[in-house]
C-alpha cells in the first residue's frame with residue numbers, strides 16, 4: 001500500500017536525510033558495468049571517470065559466488081579512492097533473497113554512502129521490495145550521518161515485476177528509474193531464447209504469399225520477412241510508467257559484444273521510444289551508447305528551427321512542407337533540453353550543438 005500523501009516525503013528513520021522531491025535529470029547514456037573484484041577492470045576505473053556518464057560496480061550476476069566478498073571490498077576501495085567528478089557512481093547489489101545483500105547494504109552505506117548516487121536493485125517483484133530497501137537505507141543513512149539520500153533503481157526482470165511496474169515506480173520518492181533485464185526476464189517468462197538481450201531471427205513477420213492469376217496463394221513464392229523487436233512491449237510499458245512518475249527508463253544489457261551494429265540498433269529503438277540510456281558491459285559499448293543517446297546535430301537544428309518559427313508555441317506553421325504545431329514544438333523542446341543537459345557535461349557535443357544558431361542554422 002502506498003503511504004498517504006502527507007507522509008510520502010517524510011524520512012523513514014529519525015536523522016535520515018529528506019527524500020528527494022524530484023529526481024534530477026542527470027545524463028546517464030551509458031551505465032558502465034565493471035566487476036570491482038576484477039583487478040584488470042578495477043584498474044581501468046579512474047581513467048574512465050569523465051568518459052562515461054555512470055560507472056556501476058556490479059556485485060550481482062556475473063560475479064562468482066566465491067568472489068562476492070572480494071568484489072564488495074573492491075567496490076569500497078574504489079569508492080574511497082576515486083574522485084568521480086562529473087561521473088555518477090552506482091552499484092548493483094545482490095538480489096534481496098540472496099545471502100549477500102544484507103552485507104552489501106550494511107557495508108556500502110557506512111563506507112561509501114557519501115559517494116554512491118544510486119543503488120540498483122535486481123529482480124524487483126513489487127512495491128514491497130522497494131519498501132524494504134527504502135527503510136533499511138534510511139536507517140543506515142541516519143546511522144552513517146549522511147546528508148544526501150541514495151537513490152534506488154529497479155531492474156525489471158520478472159513477469160511479476162513487469163505486472164507490478166506502476167506500483168514499483170510509485171513505491172518511494174527515492175525511485176530514480178527502471179532498467180530492462182532481458183536475460184532474467186526471458187528465463188522468468190519461459191521465453192524460448194538463450195541470449196542476453198537483442199533480437200532473435202525467429203521472431204518475425206512474413207509477407208503474404210503471392211497469388212497466381214486464379215488467386216491461389218503460392219506459399220513457396222519469395223516472401224520478405226522482417227525481424228521484430230522482442231522487447232518493444234516491455235520497454236514501452238517502462239517508458240510510460242517512468243514518465244508518469246517523473247523517473248527514468250533504460251534499456252539493459254546487450255550481450256553480443258562483437259555485434260556493435262545490432263547493439264546500436266537495439267539502443268536506438270530504446271532511445272526513440274523514450275529511454276535515456278542503456279547498460280554497457282564492455283568499454284566498446286560506451287561509445288555506442290554515448291552516440292545513440294545524444295541527439296544528432298540535425299535533430300537539434302531542426303528542433304531549434306521549429307521552436308524559433310513557433311514563437312509562443314501555439315498555432316500552426318509549415319516548415320519544409322510539414323505542419324508543425326503545439327505538440328511538435330513540445331517534442332522539439334524535449335530534444336533541445338536533452339542537448340543542453342548533455343552539452344553541460346560533454347565538451348565535444350557542446351561544440352557541435354553550439355554551431356547551431358537559435359533558429360536552427362548549422363554554422364560550418
Ligand SMILES: CCC(=O)SCCNC(=O)CCNC(=O)[C@H](O)C(C)(C)COP(=O)(O)OP(=O)(O)OC[C@H]1O[C@@H](n2cnc3c(N)ncnc32)[C@H](O)[C@@H]1OP(=O)(O)O
Pocket residue numbers: 033034035040041042044058061062183184196253257280281282283
Ligand atoms: C546477463 C545479465 C546481466 O546481469 S549483464 C551485467 C553483468 N555482466 C557484466 O557486468 C559483464 C561485464 N563485462 C565483462 O565481464 C567483460 O567485458 C567480458 C564480457 C567477460 C569480456 O571481457 P574480456 O574477454 O576481458 O574482453 P576484452 O578482452 O575485449 O577486454 C579488453 C580489455 O578491457 C577490459 N574490460 C573488459 N570489460 C570491461 C569492463 N566492463 N570494464 C572495464 N574494463 C573492461 C579487459 O579487462 C581487458 O583489459 P586489458 O586490456 O587486458 O588490460
Ligand SMILES: O=CC(=O)O
Pocket residue numbers: 061122155157180181182183184185197252253
Ligand atoms: O540483469 C540483467 C538481465 O538481463 O538479467
Ligand SMILES: [Mg+2]
Pocket residue numbers: 061122157181183184
Ligand atoms: Mg539479471
